[in-house]
Amino acid sequence: MKALVLEEYGKLVYGDVPSPVVGSGEVLVEVKACGICGSDVHGMDGSSGRRIPPLIMGHEAAGVIAEVGKGVGGWKSGDRVTFDSTVYCGDCHFCRAGKINLCDRRRVLGVACEEFRQEGALAEYVAVPARILYRIPEGVSFEHAAMVEPISVAVHAVNRTPVRLNDTAVVIGAGVIGLLVVQALRAAGCGRIIAVDLSPTRLELAGELGADEVLRSDEVDVVEAVRERTGGRGADIAVEAVGIDQTVRTAVDCVRKGGAVTLVGNVSPRVELLLQAAVTRELSLYGSAASCGEYPDCLDLMQRGTVRVEAIISAVAPLSEGATWFQRLRDGEKGLVKVILVP
Numbered sequence: 471m472k473a474l475v476l477e478e479y480g481k482l483v484y485g486d487v488p489s490p491v492v493g494s495g496e497v498l499v500e501v502k503a504c505g506i507c508g509s510d511v512h513g514m515d516g517s518s519g520r521r522i523p524p525l526i527m528g529h530e531a532a533g534v535i536a537e538v539g540k541g542v543g544g545w546k547s548g549d550r551v552t553f554d555s556t557v558y559c560g561d562c563h564f565c566r567a568g569k570i571n572l573c574d575r576r577r578v579l580g581v582a583c584e585e586f587r588q589e590g591a592l593a594e595y596v597a598v599p600a601r602i603l604y605r606i607p608e609g610v611s612f613e614h615a616a617m618v619e620p621i622s623v624a625v626h627a628v629n630r631t632p633v634r635l636n637d638t639a640v641v642i643g644a645g646v647i648g649l650l651v652v653q654a655l656r657a658a659g660c661g662r663i664i665a666v667d668l669s670p671t672r673l674e675l676a677g678e679l680g681a682d683e684v685l686r687s688d689e690v691d692v693v694e695a696v697r698e699r700t701g702g703r704g705a706d707i708a709v710e711a712v713g714i715d716q717t718v719r720t721a722v723d724c725v726r727k728g729g730a731v732t733l734v735g736n737v738s739p740r741v742e743l744l745l746q747a748a749v750t751r752e753l754s755l756y757g758s759a760a761s762c763g764e765y766p767d768c769l770d771l772m773q774r775g776t777v778r779v780e781a782i783i784s785a786v787a788p789l790s791e792g793a794t795w796f797q798r799l800r801d802g803e804k805g806l807v808k809v810i811l812v813p
Contacts, residue, residue: 472813473593474792476523479516482793487526490589490597497545497600498537499553502612503786504591505530505620506809508645510580511799512737522582528592528811529555529579532606532615542600552615552769554602554622555579556760557588571626571760578760592792594813604765607773613786613810614772617779620808621768622761624650627734628658630758631707636661638700640724641681643711643735644672646782646808649679651709651734653777656680664705666692666720671805675781693723704729713737722747730754782808789813 471489476482492498507530513521521527532552538545545551558565558573565573579598580590590596606615624647633639639660641648644667655663665676665684673684683699685692696705704726710718713735721731722744731753748755771777787795789811798806 471594472789473526474528474789474811476514476521476525476527478523480514482514482796484790484792487593489595492537492539492597494540495542495599495601496539496597497535497542497551497603498539498595498597499531499533499551499591500536500595501531501533501591501593501813503532503616503810503812504528504789505616506792506796506799506811507620508799511796514796514800520581520583522587525580525582525587526589526591526593527580528590529581530616530619531579531591531596532612532618533591533596536595539597539600545600545603550606550612550615551603552606552618552765553579553598553604554761554765555619557599557602560601569762571762592789592811594789604769607769610769610773613783613812614779615769616810617783617808618765618768618772619761620646621650621654621772621777621779622764623647623734623758624654625764625768625771626761627651627709627711627732627758628654629764630756631709631732632730632754633658633660633707635659637706638662638664640664640666640696640705640708640721641676641711642666642708642717642721642724644669644676644684645711647734648672648709648711649676649782649807650777651711652676652680655709657771657776662699664696664699672807675807678781679778687720692720696724700726703727706730707732709734711735713741715741718742719744722753725753727751728753730756732756732758734758779808783810784808786810786812
């Protein structure tokens with residue numbers, strides 16, 4: 471089969487590789503669409519330690535079942551499916567408690583690190599356990615279904631956040647996850663949503679997708695601007711979708727006393743926590759990892775148009791051109807948000 475392979479750091483090659491072997495309890499999916507995740511772009515240079523080459527990356531995908539492995543019931547060839555990015559064991563303490571994203575033996579599609587290697591979906595075919603499959607609803611295209619994984623990350627982050635009706639929320643970072651968080655917060659009942667970013671293009675998009683106000687962090691004092699809009703108190707909640715020192719600090723400073731900050735961005739392995747600010751203002755800090763069974767809700771939100779992805783998808787291109795699109799994303803090309811590759 472054809473696949474886009476990270477042969478060495480910084481080098482993606484489109485070519486022939488052996489087709490996956492379907493094991494017991496697995497299905498072979500013919501991939502129809504696969505998104506390029508920001509974590510893949512960051513992982514190309516080796517800085518994350520989670521894309522050790524050679525590797526087929528890609529975990530935001532949808533397709534058609536081509537083959538059903540031994541012991542699989544309820545699925546057949548031709549079924550339109552998407553699948554979780556997390557391959558969970560289903561048997562550990564956390565899986566039995568329903569917290570599959572915290573599985574002790576968790577593996578992630580398209581990731582290779584010291585603990586495991588799991589080939590991904592930037593290929594014509596991928597083999598995945600049947601237990602992580604979800605059926606694509608009628609009227610949802612493969613390209614849109616490939617967005618369910620990032621939607622689930624955003625929805626899980628909002629589910630982790632103590633949102634109350636008519637809350638004021640600040641979303642730090644208007645990348646793919648931030649733009650989806652804006653929509654999820656609106657669906658959860660937030661009264662005012664303020665999006666923060668450096669890019670005017672992404673902020674304009676955030677406004678189109680539900681943010682009431684947008685702030686360019688290089689033009690205004692974000693913390694002061696948020697306080698001005700909240701009677702001097704600060705926002706009720708903040709969702710940080712970048713993951714670097716400065717943006718985490720901004721999120722913490724933006725919320726009111728007794729407020730909550732949810733951390734979903736993870737570009738940097740560590741950031742400085744303003745301990746006294748968190749303690750003396752009695753803030754609640756929530757970490758949010760991947761998703762935890764939100765796929766059906768996300769597919770429903772997408773089907774009903776509550777969460778819109780068409781404006782976020784900047785381009786749909788052949789998998790054979792994948793290396794070029796990865797480079798354009800790495801270069802931060804203006805106006806480029808999400809790219810979907812089609813084998």
